[in-house]
Amino acid sequence: MDMNTIEAVVATADPNEWHEGDAWLAGGTVLFSYGSVVLRRLLDISSAGWPAITTTAGGIELAATATIAELYDLPAREGVLEEWPALELVRTCCDSFVASFKIWNMSTVGGNICTALPAGPMISLCAALDGTATILSPGGGVRELPVADLVVGDGCTALLPGELLRSIALPAASLRARTAFRRLSLSNLGRSGVLLIGRLDADGALVLTVTASTKRPVQLRFGGQSFDGQGTLGGRPDRSALAGALDAAIPEGLYHDDIHGLPRWRRDMTYRLAEEIRAELLGELSDEPLGGAPSRGGKKP
Numbered sequence: 001m002d003m004n005t006i007e008a009v010v011a012t013a014d015p016n017e018w019h020e021g022d023a024w025l026a027g028g029t030v031l032f033s034y035g036s037v038v039l040r041r042l043l044d045i046s047s048a049g050w051p052a053i054t055t056t057a058g059g060i061e062l063a064a065t066a067t068i069a070e071l072y073d074l075p076a077r078e079g080v081l082e083e084w085p086a087l088e089l090v091r092t093c094c095d096s097f098v099a100s101f102k103i104w105n106m107s108t109v110g111g112n113i114c115t116a117l118p119a120g121p122m123i124s125l126c127a128a129l130d131g132t133a134t135i136l137s138p139g140g141g142v143r144e145l146p147v148a149d150l151v152v153g154d155g156c157t158a159l160l161p162g163e164l165l166r167s168i169a170l171p172a173a174s175l176r177a178r179t180a181f182r183r184l185s186l187s188n189l190g191r192s193g194v195l196l197i198g199r200l201d202a203d204g205a206l207v208l209t210v211t212a213s214t215k216r217p218v219q220l221r222f223g224g225q226s227f228d229g230q231g232t233l234g235g236r237p238d239r240s241a242l243a244g245a246l247d248a249a250i251p252e253g254l255y256h257d258d259i260h261g262l263p264r265w266r267r268d269m270t271y272r273l274a275e276e277i278r279a280e281l282l283g284e285l286s287d288e289p290l291g292g293a294p295s296r297g298g299k300k301p
């Protein structure tokens with residue numbers, strides 16, 4: 001799409017150069033699809049030179065400019081899946097981004113997170129692994145925020161004007177965890193309507209991350225130590241404890257409503273897939289009947 005209001009494209013990743021009317025340009029697959037009638041400059045971060053993926057003993061750092069195609073290749077690196085089995089999620093999450101190789105070669109991890117669509121698969125991946133975003137601010141500040149808290153609503157982030165997402169750190173403790181992935185879409189090649197990821201950490205914590213069905217990521221933590229020092233929900237949940245925790249964490253209005261799924265369907269499938277994940281990770285047979293959410297007011301939704 002032509003963007004007729006653009007006066008300049010500037011190659012920079014310096015938040016001090018950001019002014020009102022500017023937008024950070026990464027892969028451009030959103031900016032050039034949706035267009036804009038207000039933007040005046042695009043600040044192109046694609047030539048910032050940030051290494052796409054850096055592995056250290058402490059985990060993995062994904063540059064915001066890492067493309068979906070570069071990320072997809074990560075699990076093929078020798079030995080990484082053995083060391084960090086949770087990287088199996090990388091390909092399932094990339095595959096949830098139903099687009100051609102042309103889009104995968106341009107779209108970036110940071111652009112996906114900052115676009116903040118409920119069906120943003122990089123949000124699902126990074127939130128589920130307790131990824132921490134490093135954010136550069138105008139004036140030279142640097143701050144960190146869990147990815148799960150960076151996305152605050154449909155198309156909304158906690159980024160302040162001019163702030164730039166620099167990278168996402170995925171901690172080794174999460175990468176070593178056992179994981180379970182569930183995704184539903186209304187059609188074969190459709191956008192995610194429900195995407196849940198479970199993680200069983202070495203300390204016994206069970207972490208469930210709900211995305212796509214909700215307007216922003218929702219995380220439930222049972223047992224173990226939470227990564228940010230916040231409280232957890234007690235020991236390993238049974239089916240009804242899990243359903244109760246979902247009830248408490250996701251009010252009706254938080255379920256997303258668009259062409260990719262009605263809120264009642266998303267809610268129902270969230271409970272069903274959450275129970276499947278709970279049973280899989282805790283090594284139990286699920287006693288969940290077909291259907292999902294417990295009825296409200298005695299009526300099956």
Ligand SMILES: Cc1cc2nc3c(=O)[nH]c(=O)nc-3n(C[C@H](O)[C@H](O)[C@H](O)COP(=O)(O)OP(=O)(O)OC[C@H]3O[C@@H](n4cnc5c(N)ncnc54)[C@H](O)[C@@H]3O)c2cc1C
Nearest residue numbers: 024026027028029030031064107108110111112114120165
């Ligand atoms: C065919 C097709 C299918 C798609 N399917 C999906 C899908 O299933 N799920 C989904 O979520 N999206 C989907 N998209 C949308 C889009 O491609 C992705 O969200 C992509 O990851 C955006 O990345 P980008 O680098 O192209 O972002 P850009 O277009 O460059 O930027 C998007 C927005 O993020 C901001 N931004 C980018 N990088 C940063 C940064 N580092 N710091 C701060 N702000 C930044 C930009 O200013 C802009 O507002 C699809 C697009 C197409 C064309």
